[in-house]
Amino acid sequence: MAASNADIAELFSRYADLLEIQGANPFRVRAYRNAARVVADSGRSMSDRMAAGEALDDLPGIGKDLAAKIGTIVRTGALPQLAELETRVPRALGELMNLPGLGPKRVKSLYRELGIRNREDLQRAIRSGALRSLHGFGPKTTARIAAAIERRAVAPQRYRLVDAEQAAAPLLACLGAMPGVETVEVAGSLRRRRDMVGDIDILVTARRGAPVTHAFTRHDAVASVLAVGATRASVQLHNGMQVDLRLVPAASHGAALHYFTGSKPHVVAVRGIAVAKGLKINEYGVYRGGRRIAGRTEDEVFAAVGLPFIPPELRENRGEIEAAADGRLPTLVELGDVRGDLHAHTVASDGHDSLQAMADAARALGYDYLAITDHSRRVRVAHGLDTRDLRAQFAEIDRLNAGFRGFRLLKSAEVDILGDGHLDLPDAVLSEMDVVVVAAHYQLGLPAGKQTARILRALDNRRVQILAHPTTRLVNQRPEFAAHMESIFAAAAERGVAMEINAQPDRLDLDDVHARAARAAGCKLVVSTDAHAAAGLANMRHGVDQARRAWLAASDVLNTLPLERLLRALRR
């Protein structure tokens, strides 16, 4: 089995960590970190690119050397240079850099001076007091490290987007009510709408900073203060999340928002353009010599380096800067473009509301249509429906539809894909549906070859129109199943099957990278909520967020179409 993009990225990251500890050229280290990101974010696997004879050094930040190393990893599953380096620098040292206050310099000193090779060694050294003798390790630093080791602290924790959003809301409200505060906004990965976020970043504009940052650290939700100054504060909340507050004057708002929204690689790239133009960008503005020429708005900052405004969702340095420079930025889909929802459950299976209640909620959102997609019989925990149950539901839908104007419930089902790729309902009842949605719920642990064949077999059924939550991942709980998604996208594109972006905060499946790859492969896409109650229809915005991160325009999303055009577009 050829190494996956994730495998390659992992090896490059580990190599970068050890190089950094060794004291290598920081730009060389950055090159490996950058390569890890570029490979991980690439929608196509490196092994497929190689098989297709494509040059890997066409990828940004990948030159001859890294291209060759990727080739080696794909063929052998290993990076010899990493193995060689690990004979001199213990591999567990890289993980020590995840501890707060420990960077490459201190980790190197721990290893060189005290022979500390891993977390257990470090814990022993702290207990024995051996660290006290070491330059740069005072009582506070030592205590902080000890506390982090005690708390587990393996890798930095990440949170679902909605959870971070919820934790941020009271803080934003509190800041907004403080005297002297002019504006309050979220920035960081929360503003970029990433599916998982590591911390909450908040930007405030105010004349005088210190009173605001200090008052902020006394908020009820704050468990501990990590740092506080006149322009910044970092705190940890009782729920464990870290919040970084930044404060600037209004004249710097745009520059600070751009800087603080990130992503880091995006910001570094934009600042690089500025340098090439003889400018300097920091969080206070854009400067020519000592003179500030922009900074009040993000538009100004982008314009100063010759770019149009780039939506936050695109700021990952995944080609958005080049696209912006060439005038090729897409007009991203918006929540208001959505005309209906194609995945929703009722009390008939595992939903909580009736057909009538779901229809009312969809009409209240201004939708033209709502597909009712209760589970098929195989999903017993969800009281899956059989043919007879479905026909009864269809009759009920007909009756309700007769009373609607400008709105229609669509007859459908979330048909289970059985282990062998057959569908859980006979073709006869599928052909009575307005739209056929299929999904896998069981046997998610099949080996990649079998899993892929299973899904492809399901797509072979000419009645199938939408593949729901295509990778079956659950955010922060379950990784995507082992399947060759590129083959699935290619087959779906050829057969005219749409891929779903499932908007449930727990799923967000397809994710941004896969959804972008699916579109590039020629797939149609839909954004659906998979609502299990009327209120769940409101999750559409989360799906739209991920669609935007996938560079999708309204024209890429079928459920932005009015009903008749939608049904035509879904036809195979």
Add this chain to the structure above:
DNA sequence: GCCGTTTTCGGCCCGACTGTTTTCAGTCG
């Protein structure tokens, strides 16, 4: 290690805060 509207060599984003320092390195974002 990558890259090229001044370049195939010599650059590579920039500032705040902490702790330990005796004027600043290291870490972090």
